[in-house]
Each structure stands twice: as structure tokens, then as C-alpha cells.
Amino acid sequence: MSFQVMMQQLGGGLLRSIEIFALTLLFSLPLGLLVSFGRMSKNRVIRSIVWIYISVMRGTPLMLQLLAVYFGPFYIGGLKLGATWRFTAIIIAFSVNYAAYFAEIYRSGIESMPPGQYEAARVLGYSKGSTFFRIIFPQVVKRILPSVTNEVITLVKDTSLAFSLAYAEMFTIAKQIAAKETSFMPFLAAALFYYVFNAIVAFGMERIEKAMNYYT
Amino acid sequence: MALLEMNHIRKSFGGLEVIRDISLKVDKGEVLSIIGPSGSGKSTMLRCATMLETIDAGEIWYMGEKVAWVEPDGRKVYPKGEQLKKVHSCFGLVFQNFNLFPHYSVLKNIVDPVVHNQKRSKAEATQEAMELLARMGLADKADAYPCQLSGGQCQRVAIARALALNPQVLFFDEPTSALDPELTGEVLKVIRSLADLHIAMVIVTHEMNFAREISDHVIFMDKGVIAVEGSAEEVFKAENERMRAFFGKLNH
Numbered sequence: 001m002s003f004q005v006m007m008q009q010l011g012g013g014l015l016r017s018i019e020i021f022a023l024t025l026l027f028s029l030p031l032g033l034l035v036s037f038g039r040m041s042k043n044r045v046i047r048s049i050v051w052i053y054i055s056v057m058r059g060t061p062l063m064l065q066l067l068a069v070y071f072g073p074f075y076i077g078g079l080k081l082g083a084t085w086r087f088t089a090i091i092i093a094f095s096v097n098y099a100a101y102f103a104e105i106y107r108s109g110i111e112s113m114p115p116g117q118y119e120a121a122r123v124l125g126y127s128k129g130s131t132f133f134r135i136i137f138p139q140v141v142k143r144i145l146p147s148v149t150n151e152v153i154t155l156v157k158d159t160s161l162a163f164s165l166a167y168a169e170m171f172t173i174a175k176q177i178a179a180k181e182t183s184f185m186p187f188l189a190a191a192l193f194y195y196v197f198n199a200i201v202a203f204g205m206e207r208i209e210k211a212m213n214y215y216t
Numbered sequence: 217m218a219l220l221e222m223n224h225i226r227k228s229f230g231g232l233e234v235i236r237d238i239s240l241k242v243d244k245g246e247v248l249s250i251i252g253p254s255g256s257g258k259s260t261m262l263r264c265a266t267m268l269e270t271i272d273a274g275e276i277w278y279m280g281e282k283v284a285w286v287e288p289d290g291r292k293v294y295p296k297g298e299q300l301k302k303v304h305s306c307f308g309l310v311f312q313n314f315n316l317f318p319h320y321s322v323l324k325n326i327v328d329p330v331v332h333n334q335k336r337s338k339a340e341a342t343q344e345a346m347e348l349l350a351r352m353g354l355a356d357k358a359d360a361y362p363c364q365l366s367g368g369q370c371q372r373v374a375i376a377r378a379l380a381l382n383p384q385v386l387f388f389d390e391p392t393s394a395l396d397p398e399l400t401g402e403v404l405k406v407i408r409s410l411a412d413l414h415i416a417m418v419i420v421t422h423e424m425n426f427a428r429e430i431s432d433h434v435i436f437m438d439k440g441v442i443a444v445e446g447s448a449e450e451v452f453k454a455e456n457e458r459m460r461a462f463f464g465k466l467n468h
Contacts, residue, residue, distance in 0.1 A: 119268050120315035124381065125304045125333035134332070138319050215318045216363045 001181055009177060010186065013170035014193050017159040020090060020169060024155060027095035032102025039107055050103075057100035062093070063164045069093040070165050090162050098155060105147045109140035142212045149205040156198050170194070217280040218243050219306075219385045219416050220265065226273035227260055234260045236440040237274075242385055245414035249427035249448075252437035253462055258420045261437070262389050265418070266309045270294060278306045279384065305334070308378030312390040314370040316362040316377070322349070323358040326377045334381060341380070348376040352406055368399030372406055385416040392423060424463070428452050438462075 038050035057065070070089040073079040113136055121131040160171035174190035177183075220242040227235040235257045242248050250258045263269040265276065267284065270292050275285035283303045284294050295303050316325050323345055330341040349355050352372040362370055371391055378386055388407065392400040404426050410417065411430050421427050427434060427448070434451040436444040436459050444456045451459075 114315075116311060116313060116315040117317070120309075120311065120317070122268070123266055123304065123307075123309045124329040124377070125301060126329065130332060134328070135317055142319070215361045 001177065006177055006181075006186060007189065009173050010170055010189055010193060013168060013173035013190075014197070016167070017156075017162075017169040017171075018197070020094060020159045020162060021156055023091050024094040024098055024159075025152065027091065028098035028102055031095060031099035033106050035099050035103035036106035036110065039103055040110070054100045054103060057097050062097050062158060063161050065097055066090065066093045066161060066164055069096075086165055086167055090165060090167055094155075094158070098151065101151055102148070105144050105151065106140065108147070109144035110136065112143060113139060145205065145209050145212065149202065149209075152201055152205065153198050156201055157194060160194075218277070219246075219279060220418075221277040222261075222265060222274065223277075224274040225261070225264055225271050225276075227257075227264055227269060228272055234440050235264070238437075238440075238442055239274075240435060240442075242416055242418055244384075244416055246416050246432045247411050247430055248418045248433045248435065249431040250418065250420045250435045250437060251422070251424065251427055252435075252443070256437040257440045258437050259389055262309075262387050262418065262420050266307060266387055267294065267300075267303070268309075278303055301333075305381065306384045307387060308381060308383035308385075309387045309389065310371070310374050310378055310391050312393050314362070314367075314374045314394075316370055316374055318362050320361075321358070322354065322360050322362070322365070322373050325362070325373060326380045329377065330380050345376070345380055348379055349373075351409070352376050353402075366399060367395045368402045371395065371399075371403045375403075375406055375410075379410075379415075385418065386410070388417065388419040388421070390420055390422065392421070424452075436462075 035050055035054070038046050039054065041047045041050070066089070069092050070086065073081055073085075117135055117139070118131060121135045126135065159169055162169045163172040163175065166172065170190055170193060174186040177186040218241045221239075222241075223239045225235055225238045226233065238257075238261060240248070240261075250261065252258055260269060264271050267276075271284065271286060273286050276283055283299075284292075286292050294300075317328075320328060323342065326345040326348065327338065327341045330336050330344070331338050346355065346358065349358055352375065354369060354372055354376070357365060357369060357373075362373070365373065371394075375386075375391075391407065392403050395403060400423070404423065407417070407419070407426075408430055419427065419431075429448075431448045434445065434448050435442050436451055436454075436456065438458050444451050444454045444459055446454070
């Protein structure tokens, strides 16, 4: 196999990795906020359920969760899902897992806000919803950005776990080529791709952090 | 008709009764100062009046309307929704540590509540905010962020922010306690100018000379009760032992 063909195949895998990455962020960031509300809920039942959910998501391997989501419908419900189920299962497993981590990050940010901000907002006539979305949340975002960057970078590398469902993302393809060609080259190339992907992500996050540095 | 009336207020925190049956009244254009040692319940009284704390007994009236009270069976009745909005629009509160919104510019801190909560036009609100800032001597700081200002400047912005909503009565919770003497002076000057405009104010403060000079009515609180009250003259001359001891320590 020529170098060019290998790069083309890896490139195709990279696009699929990026797809997993982008969709996971798209779903897990808002879902995580919702989960953090549940985690801080005054209702004990909701709080306990969410606590268990976060505990399981953080306490078991993501690879196992991927398998559980993918095979669960068949083994539990006898459902035979179509060809697109593989990708859907990956996105569900990743989103639900990352939402748990993001929820805890949101919670740390929300709970670090001084009560005076809520009190000032209340006295000035802001409703509860406006207080959160106009006053509290923008400040929370600034506070949690470094932790979010950490998770996002981890996600880039975690997309490779989709190989466990034999989904043709970059790592799966690198493994296939390496086995066929009995060469280590594909792994080195994949490593470089992951590194560059992450460098771009880190650069972007840094830019966002800088853009929020207009106040302290 | 009094702007604010609080009758037989009680408030406890975990079994500790911080306010024991206090009543007070604020009339139009009146300046009321609440003084006394730390832990006497001054700030709690203010937080009850502004509904940041719920009362355990008594009733609160704004503009001749009973807005919050405790039923004989202990049920607390507090305004909600539109009613709460109406009550909130009666008063403004200036905090000890300002509580400006750090992610908003000075101008937006003042304009946003007016536009978003009182649904007034942005152009009108901006013009009024600029006039208020000019009055506070901060016209050139409109585009600055709170972190770029001194404590005294922050507190003046906080006062402007409260005034922009046109409250009937303005509460100050130790407005200069976080400031050095110089910055204290500039904030007191602003509050004094508001007194000259006959804006009703309730001021919790440790600045005794200021309270004496500016107040129509003074309350000296101790251990959750009103120990002495009356005109500034009367209170500062009163022979209450606890108060004399408090003032005595102040002068050393």
C-alpha cells in the first residue's frame, strides 16, 4: 500500500472521528447542564437518581458503556436494529458519558458563585431564569473553561474507543492497515493526526479563554 | 401613608433569635439610620425588609399595602410573580460589597435591569444611566468594567444601578464598611446628596458622625431589639448604658 493511500484512508477515519467528537459535544454540553441541575435539585429522588447515574458513568469504563448501549437493545429487548444503529449507539454512549463529567464541572462552577450575585439580581427584579442565564451562567462559563478544555481534549482521544464497536474511525483504520501491512507506520501517522487535532482544539479553547479575559 | 412599615418582626437562625419584635416605619423623604454593634441584627433587619430573608413573625407593608406576613398558624405569606415584581420595584438595595455584575460594563450594570426587568426602552435607559453616572462623578467610566474601578467607584455605580430603577426607598447595608477612609468620604458625599434630594433611605452604618448629621431618625439596636430610638439629636444624647459603652469604644 502506498503512503498516499494510507493517508487517504486515515484521513477518512479522521473525518469520522471528528464527527463523533462534534456530535458528542453538541449533545453532552447542554445535557450536562441539565444533569447538573438534577444533581443540585431540592428534590431528593431526582438528586439520588442523578447521583447514581453520574457514579455509574464515572465508575465504569467507557468502552463497556459503548458495548452496553450497542448490544443492550438486542440482549435485553430482543430488538434487531438497522445498520445505522452502530453510529447512533456510539453517539448516545459518548454523549451520556461525557454529560456526567460536564455536569460535575458545571456544578463546581455554579456552586462557586458568590451568593451576592443572586441577591443583587433578585433585588434588581431579575426572574430566576434571567438570573441564571444573564448573570450566573456567563460567569460560570469563564470559571469552568479550563476544566472543560481538559475534558474536550480527552474526548478527542476517547473517540478511538469506537474501535470496540468496529466503527471505521481513525484508530480502527490504523489498526487494520497496521495488521495488513505488518507495519507500525499507520499508528505513528494516527498519533500525529490526533496530536494535531488536539493542538487545534487547545488553541481554539485558549482563544475563547482569552476572549473572556476582559473581566476578572 | 408610610413608604415602609415593619411591625413586630421576629427572625431566628437555627434557634438563635436575631430579631426580637422590632417595628419601624419610613416616611416619604425620610432618612433612617440603624446603628449598633455587630451581631445586633441591623443587617438582618435590612435583609428582611428587602425579602432576602423571610420573617418568622410580624408583617411588612410597602406603600400602604401589606405585602408579607406570618399567619397565626405560622404560615409565611410572601408575594409571588407580578406582585413580587411590584414590591421589588418599591425599593433598591446597596450592598456592603457592591455585588456589581463583573461581566457587564458599568453602563450595562445600570441599564440592563431597567431594560430587561422594567421593560423600558434602551435609549431612554441609557440616557438616564449616563445622567446618573455624571451625578456620581463617573461619566468617564461608562465603558469600564467593575474590576477596573476602585471600591468607592464600584459602590457609586451600585448606587446608580439602584437609583436607575426609581425606587421609593433605598436601603444601604454598611455601604462603606469595605472602603478605606478616603473612598468612604466619596461614597458618603453621594449619599448625602441623595438626602438633599429627599430620597427616602434606610442606612445601616458604623459611620456615627455621618448618621448623626444625615438622619431624620436613628435606631440603636442591641441584641435584636431597639435599645434607643428617636431623632439624631435625641439618640446621640441618650443615656443608654449599652449605647454609651458602644460609643465609648468607638472613640478610642
